Amino acid sequence: QSALTQPRSVSGSPGQSVTISCTGTSSDVGGYNYVSWYQQHPGKAPKLMIYDVSKRPSGVPDRFSGSKSGNTASLTISGLQADDEADYYCCSYAGNYTLVFGGGTQLTVL
Amino acid sequence: QLQLQESGPGLVKPSETLSLICTVSGGSISRSSYYWGWIRQPPGKGLEWIGSIYYSGSTYYNPSLKSRVTISIDTSKNQFSLKLTSVTAADTAVYYCARHPTVTSFQVDYWGRGTPVTVSS
Numbered sequence: 001q002s003a004l005t006q007p008r009s010v011s012g013s014p015g016q017s018v019t020i021s022c023t024g025t026s027s028d029v030g031g032y033n034y035v036s037w038y039q040q041h042p043g044k045a046p047k048l049m050i051y052d053v054s055k056r057p058s059g060v061p062d063r064f065s066g067s068k069s070g071n072t073a074s075l076t077i078s079g080l081q082a083d084d085e086a087d088y089y090c091c092s093y094a095g096n097y098t099l100v101f102g103g104g105t106q107l108t109v110l
Numbered sequence: 111q112l113q114l115q116e117s118g119p120g121l122v123k124p125s126e127t128l129s130l131i132c133t134v135s136g137g138s139i140s141r142s143s144y145y146w147g148w149i150r151q152p153p154g155k156g157l158e159w160i161g162s163i164y165y166s167g168s169t170y171y172n173p174s175l176k177s178r179v180t181i182s183i184d185t186s187k188n189q190f191s192l193k194l195t196s197v198t199a200a201d202t203a204v205y206y207c208a209r210h211p212t213v214t215s216f217q218v219d220y221w222g223r224g225t226p227v228t229v230s231s
Contacts, residue, residue, distance in 0.1 A: 001173050003156070034215045038157070045206055045221035046157065052215050089157050093214045097170040104156040 004102035022090030034093035132207030
């Protein structure tokens with residue numbers, strides 16, 4: 001069970017859109033529609049932003065959206081805001097009641 | 111409002127056992143169909159799922175840690191705990207406890223604040 005692959009960093013200017021990818025295998029991302037995304041600000045616990053590939057919990061702005069194609073899931077943040085600057089982690093069900101996280105992506109709002 | 115609070119030693123010696131407790135307040139750990147999990151984050155690194163326990167006691171572990179991990183639940187104290195044996199410096203991390211409704215769709219709705227644990231002699 002290897003960690004999912006995410007870009008180390010992405011950046012965008014306020015108002016722009018950015019997409020963070022999360023690549024796994026057919027045994028995790030590609031095999032199930034159970035990908036979630038977490039936002040983590042420094043020194044804080046993670047916050048759920050997307051679950052089941054594309055569902056948003058109550059209270060999460062619709063600027064955040066998720067999708068999946070094959071073994072790669074994506075988180076898109078539109079209308080970037082300064083407070084979006086954080087680390088983002090994907091997480092996927094990997095079968096046999098196990099979970100695997102991605103390595104994390106640092107988002108910088110320029 | 112549900113609250114989770116991790117507690118335990120902040121310093122553990124190599125080869126010893128790391129023991130942490132997560133105390134749940136504001137709700138019963140046994141009266142709802144939730145999973146209670148442990149996640150850790152080494153300094154400057156990403157998140158790693160350690161394992162989870164169902165309110166009924168069924169456990170699920172990360173295969174890479176399974177031989178060293180035990181998660182248990184004490185409904186009388188509204189707590190669940192983590193034991194990690196034979197620790198090394200690689201186990202140094204912030205340890206979070208969390209609640210999630212299923213073990214497939216990892217939707218954590220409540221997190222503890224995290225507790226740092228250092229493995230050092």
